[in-house]
Amino acid sequence: MRANRNLVAGQRLPRLDGAPKVTGRFVYGADFALPGTLYGKVLRSQVPHARIVRIDTGRARAMPGVRAVITAADIPATRFGNAIKDQTVFATDTIRFLGHPLAAIAATSVEAAEQALAAIEVEVEALPALYDPEAALASGAPLLHRDWHDYVALPFISRDGNVAGRTRMHGGDVAAAFAQAHRVYENRFTTALQHAGYTEPRAASAAWDGGDTLTVWTNAQLPFEVQTTLADILGMPTSRIRVIVPGVGGGFGGKLRIGVEHFAALLARQCGRPVKMVTTSEEELIAAHPRQAAIITLKTGVDRDGRILARQGRVIVDCGAYSGSGPGTGAVALQCLVGPYRTPNLEMESLAVYTNKVPSGSFRAPSGPMANFAVESQMDMIADDLGIDPLELRLRNIVRDGDTGPAGEVLRAVSIEECLRRAADAIGWHDRRPAPGRGKGIACSWWMTTGGSSGVYLKLNTDGSVNLASGAVELGTAALTGAAQVLAEQLTLDLEDIRIAPVDTQSTPYDYGAQGSRTAFSVGNACIAAAEDLRRQAFAVVARHLGLPADEMRLQGKCVVAGEHRVPLSEVARLSQLGGGGLIAHGTAINPPPAYDAARVENHPLPVWNTPSFHAHAADLSVDRDTGEITIHRYVVVQDVGYAINPTYIEGQIEGGVSQGLGQALSEEIVYSDGRVLNANLTDYKMPTSLDVPPIESILVECPSQAGPYGAKGVGEPPCIEPPATVANAIAAATGLWVTSLPITAEKVLLSLRKEYPQAVDHRDSARD
Amino acid sequence: MSFTVHHPASVSDAVALAERYGADGRFLAGGTDLIIQIHRKRLASQHLIDLTGLAELRAIEDAGDEIRIGALATHKAIERNPLFQGALVALAEAARVVGGHQVRNVGTVGGNIANASPAADVVAPLLALEAEVVLQGAAATRRVRLRDFLAGPGRTMRGDGELVREVHVAKPPPRSATAFLKAGRRKAMEISVVCVAARLTLDDAGRCAAARIALGAVSATTMRAEAAERALEGALLTDDVLRDAGRLAAGACHPIDDVRASARYRRLLVEALVPRALARCVERISGRRS
The missing domain is CATH 3.30.43.10 (Uridine Diphospho-n-acetylenolpyruvylglucosamine Reductase, domain 2)
Structure with a gap:
């Protein structure tokens, strides 16, 4: 890391919300309850695909404690959705996945609501179901959304029947390059459905005021999206819907889209009382917004020295019953499939496909780990086949400053070489196979800092402190503490002088939201702009007060300094209140995407990446050849963060992201059989425990961006991208074979070693060293 | 509810x-x-x-030639009791990998037995140790062999109204050792995909005087691998002999395919873990001697 001259930004300061969180005083969304609240529950279908013949709620309505029962018959069949408005609150005539909401009940207790759910009679007629996205693509496959033509979708989305979104990127002449290549490698990879694993289930409380104004308290990541989605569903103006976020116990993208807010709002409207809803673990695993399962085919042609001549890739993401974040996730996979490599000829295609399974979402670095698993496993296979060291192969192919990226954009602040070399050094790359059954692996990637605008308000208090109001939610990452550090630095304040207001759509300015590695970056930039506004106003107040010119003033040590005069900010606030109605400042930020070549991209929501970050991971592990069990000894992450606003919480992001990535790599999978989740509980859905996660060593690289506060780049998502590939490559170093299907369970490893598992690439017979 | x-x-x-x-x-x-x-x-x-108020059920007593474990003894109490650090260490090894700390602080040996999960970790070493279960009914108290007590997944021969009161474990003879191994997808908060407990006694010539092998999660109840035991008894425990015992055990079990693992993988795990557990016993016996 570079020397940091700042006093607050860049320092390892304790987060502002730390004390209440570690002492149990913090109020999370699931803790929040209104006096007199009722409890809501959702009836979910028990079949994956069926026509609804009859839903009879008569008996349920008569049960003790029941105050409201709603089904599709009680509300307009409004369709909503992020990219495609293809969802309704309840199944209207067709059930499309097991877990599909059919009805909701509010009662005086959770138990009463559950008992009433069981009294609802549902008669259905089964329909042939599609669980495999490749089968859904086949000609003659039944259409899962017969009226897909009528759905409203974002204009750039290309749809066709069971394909909810198709995106392409291309450049050069792939066929010609393959024809000239020294070798061409083609592999198929599959990845599994993964839950975002937030500790706190999705929760919401809703209350109506006079029948036309709604307030919802929710642990959503995007309160402004919840507001507009509720406005769609309820047919109300957004200003009549107030969304407040008390606190969020983790989101990781799983709380981006609406969760249970709409059920709570509809139930509360029907019974005229507040309604609280909290999901169960089972609901989380059958009907939340998990990371899509993907099928990736990747074909790469190289010259004799291993230089990439062409790459052709196709990713199929399984959206489940509704498109959710699928079209965007598929699209972003294309940049990941190119990777941080010079690729003169490329042809990439993504297909987001409907099936009769849980609608999926956008879990941390959507599609990043899946695509990286494919690209980086294949890079190692190529290296092994050509007898080139995997690190060396990467160094021959990585992009350099000033190169063009996949959309033809010019890449700046490229640090991938430093990341790779330092990761290799840290893991001890010179000794890549230190013992039989032990191996080291490396993988690298790049990722975007998502755009979108941010606004913040500042209020200067008469004690000299500053209130910061942002529409970005603190998910637990400490990103808001990071933004506050930037703000404090700008205003010569201490971090403790910043008070962060709770997010409330009625009073906080708009923010594109806590997502996409953008929160500290974008809110931090808005804070810089707002600090400039605050300084300007403060100087004007002092100028009026002292009769001195504002343009010679500066802030120093929490005072406005004007020549010999030092006016504390507390005094500025007081003066402003006397004559100016108090001091309120406003700042906004937007990070526009770089210029790119539109001819290379079709139907892509994020055709070019803003302020990309670069990173490399390395692992040292052992494989038990008799059981297939993997033991990771060390794990190293080298991540270019541009500027480390708070190294402690960046390390926290890295450790958490790697843990999630290792879960995806080795153990986590929502397992479906005939449309039913077999492990809809936390006993059999295997997130890694503290004993499964090895010591993680974080090395922060600071290659400053032009766009971020003090040069920062997005931090939050990248750490979960490389773990699957890193682990796969380390296993290959230890065993000579790559398992090409996630999760790489001990069972798959052992069966692959015994040549009993088909989804593996076995180089043991051709091993070179 | x-x-x-x-x-x-x-x-x-x-x-x-x-x-x-x-x-x-x-x-x-x-x-x-x-x-x-x-x-x-x-x-x-x-x-x-x-039952949690019945302190008398918590005791772990050394009764001379056997150890009496009260039904309410927690996994944590087993894990920490010095009685299970020597030849009976498999019990502590099994107790140590049940769930997480919170589960082990409250979960009990009696519950583990009465629940009769075929994957119950503590049941495997108890079965290898030929434990007996004391059942108390309103009219009488009876003592039954654990292997007879276990009737099927979630089923036991406990009668209506009968309480699992104690488990009795005989102290093994000199030159004996035990070992427990567990395979699962993660290292804590895990239900065994396969678990193996072994108890071995060697004679002075280094031959196997007695072998007991218990397998968890590969049949309707935790089971003994008797063919493997017989093949070991009287033999010098070379690597080949241990491997054969693994194969015999794998051949004798009846695993199923489920969301946790395939039957094939479970069998391979038995084949791998049985020799490993036995080898560990041999090491422990010879280690103690030297």
Whole structure:
């Protein structure tokens, strides 16, 4: 890391919300309850695909404690959705996945609501179901959304029947390059459905005021999206819907889209009382917004020295019953499939496909780990086949400053070489196979800092402190503490002088939201702009007060300094209140995407990446050849963060992201059989425990961006991208074979070693060293 | 779901309550399984008979040639008790990998046995140690072999109203050792995909005088691998002999395919873990001698 001259930004300061969180005083969304609240529950279908013949709620309505029962018959069949408005609150005539909401009940207790759910009679007629996205693509496959033509979708989305979104990127002449290549490698990879694993289930409380104004308290990541989605569903103006976020116990993208807010709002409207809803673990695993399962085919042609001549890739993401974040996730996979490599000829295609399974979402670095698993496993296979060291192969192919990226954009602040070399050094790359059954692996990637605008308000208090109001939610990452550090630095304040207001759509300015590695970056930039506004106003107040010119003033040590005069900010606030109605400042930020070549991209929501970050991971592990069990000894992450606003919480992001990535790599999978989740509980859905996660060593690289506060780049998502590939490559170093299907369970490893598992690439017979 | 919780003041009161409520009553020990079953609505008991106040059931006693483990002894108590650090260490090894710390602090040996999960970790070493279960009913107390007690997944020969009161484990003869190994997808909070417990006694010539092998999660109940045991007894325990025992054990078990693992993988794990557990016993016996 570079020397940091700042006093607050860049320092390892304790987060502002730390004390209440570690002492149990913090109020999370699931803790929040209104006096007199009722409890809501959702009836979910028990079949994956069926026509609804009859839903009879008569008996349920008569049960003790029941105050409201709603089904599709009680509300307009409004369709909503992020990219495609293809969802309704309840199944209207067709059930499309097991877990599909059919009805909701509010009662005086959770138990009463559950008992009433069981009294609802549902008669259905089964329909042939599609669980495999490749089968859904086949000609003659039944259409899962017969009226897909009528759905409203974002204009750039290309749809066709069971394909909810198709995106392409291309450049050069792939066929010609393959024809000239020294070798061409083609592999198929599959990845599994993964839950975002937030500790706190999705929760919401809703209350109506006079029948036309709604307030919802929710642990959503995007309160402004919840507001507009509720406005769609309820047919109300957004200003009549107030969304407040008390606190969020983790989101990781799983709380981006609406969760249970709409059920709570509809139930509360029907019974005229507040309604609280909290999901169960089972609901989380059958009907939340998990990371899509993907099928990736990747074909790469190289010259004799291993230089990439062409790459052709196709990713199929399984959206489940509704498109959710699928079209965007598929699209972003294309940049990941190119990777941080010079690729003169490329042809990439993504297909987001409907099936009769849980609608999926956008879990941390959507599609990043899946695509990286494919690209980086294949890079190692190529290296092994050509007898080139995997690190060396990467160094021959990585992009350099000033190169063009996949959309033809010019890449700046490229640090991938430093990341790779330092990761290799840290893991001890010179000794890549230190013992039989032990191996080291490396993988690298790049990722975007998502755009979108941010606004913040500042209020200067008469004690000299500053209130910061942002529409970005603190998910637990400490990103808001990071933004506050930037703000404090700008205003010569201490971090403790910043008070962060709770997010409330009625009073906080708009923010594109806590997502996409953008929160500290974008809110931090808005804070810089707002600090400039605050300084300007403060100087004007002092100028009026002292009769001195504002343009010679500066802030120093929490005072406005004007020549010999030092006016504390507390005094500025007081003066402003006397004559100016108090001091309120406003700042906004937007990070526009770089210029790119539109001819290379079709139907892509994020055709070019803003302020990309670069990173490399390395692992040292052992494989038990008799059981297939993997033991990771060390794990190293080298991540270019541009500027480390708070190294402690960046390390926290890295450790958490790697843990999630290792879960995806080795153990986590929502397992479906005939449309039913077999492990809809936390006993059999295997997130890694503290004993499964090895010591993680974080090395922060600071290659400053032009766009971020003090040069920062997005931090939050990248750490979960490389773990699957890193682990796969380390296993290959230890065993000579790559398992090409996630999760790489001990069972798959052992069966692959015994040549009993088909989804593996076995180089043991051709091993070179 | 609603139920009445009873807090009996003595074992006889508890047994009387169990007899009164029959199928509507359930004993509550650690509750680590019972509460989950109630939450998942797989169990609708009207009456929970809370045993946690019965301190007499918590004791772990050295009774000379056997050790008596009270049904309410927690996994943590087993893990920490010096009686299970020598030849009986497999019990501590099994107790140490049940769930996580919170589960081990409340989960009990009696509950683990009465629950009769084929994957119950502590049951495997108890079976390898030929443990006996003391059952107390309203009229009589009886002592049965653990292997007879286990009748099927979730099923035992415990009669209506009978309480698992104690487990008795005979102290193994000199030159004996035990070992426990568990395979699962993660290293804590894990239900065994396969677990193996072994007990070995060597004679002075270094031959196997007695071998007991118990396998978890590969049949309807935790099972003994008797063919493998017989093949070991009288033999010099070379690597080949241990491997053969693994193969025999793998051939004798009846694993199923489920969400945790395939039957094929479970069999391969038995084949791998049985020789490993036996080798560990051999190391422990020879290590103690030297």
